[in-house]
Amino acid sequence: MSHARITIDRDYTIADVPRRLFGSFVEHMGRCVYTGIYEPGHPQADERGFRKDVLSLVKEMGPTVIRYPGGNFVSGYLWEDGVGPAADRPVRIDGAWHTIETNAFGLHEFVDWAKEADVEIMEAINLGTRGVEEARALVEYANHPGGTYWSDLRRKNGAADPFDIKLWCLGNELDGPWQIGHKTAAEYGRLAQETAKAMKLVDDSIELVAVGSSNRGMPTFGTWEHTVLTHAYDEVDYISMHAYYQEHDGDAESFLAEAVEMDAFIEGVVATIDAVKAAGKHTKQVDISFDEWNVWYQSGLDTEDQPHQVSKSWRTHPRLIEDTYSVTDAVVVGTFLNSLLRHGDRVRIANQAQLVNVIAPIRSEEGGAAWRQSTFWPFERMARLARGQILRLAVSSSQISTKRYGDVDAVDAAATWDEETGRLVVFVANRSLEESNDLTVDLRGLGNLRVTNAETLTIPEDGDRFTANLESAPDSVRMVPLPGAEIVDGAVRASLPPLSWSVIELEVARS
Structure with missing residues (x-):
């Protein structure tokens, strides 16, 4: 862990x-x-x-x-x-x-x-x-x-x-x-x-x-x-x-x-x-x-099914770069959204x-x-839930080793606070392929909050990191409940599954 x-x-x-x-x-x-x-x-x-x-x-x-x-x-x-x-x-x-x-x-x-x-x-x-x-x-x-x-x-x-x-x-x-x-x-x-x-x-x-x-x-x-x-x-x-x-x-x-x-x-x-x-x-x-930003598998672009520059035939709206996205791709897209939100003062x-x-x-x-x-x-989750002010986070995380970027945080996060509604939303990814992550979110100056919803996108029980949604199986990958997210001693505690992007929603508890 x-x-x-x-x-x-x-x-x-x-x-x-x-x-x-x-x-x-x-x-x-x-x-x-x-x-x-x-x-x-x-x-x-x-x-x-x-x-x-x-x-x-x-x-x-x-x-x-x-x-x-x-x-x-x-x-x-x-x-x-x-x-x-x-x-x-x-x-x-x-x-x-x-x-x-x-x-x-x-x-x-x-x-x-x-x-x-x-x-x-x-x-x-x-x-x-x-x-x-x-x-x-x-x-x-x-x-x-x-x-x-x-x-x-x-x-x-x-x-x-x-x-x-x-x-x-x-x-x-x-x-x-x-x-x-x-x-x-x-x-x-x-x-x-x-x-x-x-x-x-x-x-x-x-x-x-x-x-x-x-x-x-x-x-x-x-x-x-x-x-x-x-x-x-x-x-x-x-x-x-x-x-x-x-x-x-x-x-x-x-x-x-x-x-x-x-x-x-x-x-x-x-x-x-x-x-x-x-x-x-x-x-x-x-x-x-x-x-323009996204995951795009550009290898194999110049093929008969994915013509770019080499195609010899002129076709009307052919299939072009119709990538099928997996659990892994979705978690990466979640981290891109986190990055964009963290830089929302200039992006x-x-x-x-x-x-x-x-x-x-x-x-x-x-x-x-x-x-x-x-x-x-x-x-969908971030577009709907990110409201109010982007918060500046201090993150301390265990590390994962990568060939391209050296050691990086296993946990990637962004958060927003809406003063008008009293709602705090934390968007958090666990980049580790194999280990769960025991997460603590220390809340300062936010009063008496309660967890109202917690969801995660992760590997389904009957799948693997390459599982994707297909026309024949359109709901294989989706947001599911993140069990166990709760307030303990004034902090949010949760266990993030391996390879996951999660959303934890909180609001000020009304007396």
């Missing part, structure tokens, strides 16, 4: 919980849109073609903001193709994913779907093959009330009221040689600066996200952010981060510790932002939009990529069922 102690003091807070931290991502890639959120003719489709079974799961999961329409796709996308009568829209090739885009689903459809899902839209613009004028025109089309060419075209296309989209991405991963329209940092920085100025001249209430490094391993990481922000600091509000992780060669211990790398990545970007701020004598604060937006089918917490089959993957559960 391993041991861990977490000390919580209500006066030691990090920031308010940013509701945009619980975002997701819908890209015109694979089956995320077509047969994912949109499938006319499906038994569960409404009159607009929106799959109600998928929509129900999206509402249950609780994303607050969704980035659209890409991703690599957006760097070759003509937004005008996705407006107007569907029968008149052109069919195009998508070079990013080597597929055919029908444009049956576009901006108006996504706005309508987002209203149904009760999510904020985070619209991405094409700065790969396009530039200032196309971006300016899209803001006018989406947000201007009327009386101009582009706003009147929106009205003609059936939307009398503006879409009022407040959050915009200035392109996608343009530091990457794989990206259509790849640019140097200086080229992109100047383009982002001028595009941002033009967009805000149309609507000065919008918020803009500049493209950061595609991952921490990019050879230009750090210098890219510094150069881009040196140009565009005063014009943008956020800079983006992207990161994907996977288990390599059966090294589960290092995989379970990947949140250590995520912590370091975030802190490195924060340092760069603040260095530019200081050097430029800026007064405003630029924060982080971690607008103000985050989007798990993607929402449906494509490396997603929700899966669906064409003409068939929709179900929750294992990774659905930590996202």
